[in-house]
Amino acid sequence: MIPEKIIGFYRTRFQIEFGIRDAKQFTGLQSQQTRDKARLDFAFNLSFTALNVCKEVIRKDYPDLSVAQFKRLMFESYLASTIISTCGKSPHLKIIQKINHRLAQLAA
Incomplete structure (x- = not known):
């Protein structure tokens, strides 16, 4: 496997890990107590959407x-x-x- 491809895999992996870490710390990803799949999907989408909006505001204004x-x-x-x-x-x-x-x- 070529080194650039390996670096790309690791870069993607760390972006995913940091996204999950930030969602846990700042948008309440771990606060859900439901077991229903639809409600969990909604909670995960809400958490990651809030994180993405937050990062976009930071990128633009701060x-x-x-x-x-x-x-x-x-x-x-x-x-x-x-x-x-x-x-x-x-x-x-x-x-x-x-x-x-x-x-x-x-x-x-």
Whole structure:
């Protein structure tokens, strides 16, 4: 077998393994408790779709972040918006932009 073909096989294998690892860590691939095949198929498809969307957003908008950092940034942004909306007052747009910018710096 030629070396380029072997390298291609291993490259594909590691892409599959890393995809499964990321799906387990970040999108809840192991959280399903069902035994029904159709529900498992749906859960697996949902998990891998969420991972692919996440990686595409990272590639386009946040190329320096890892999946873990992006997940943290999204959680912190959600938490900040929840706190702001719970306070009852609407802060100025500049304050919200400053908070989002600071969260992006913390995630990186």
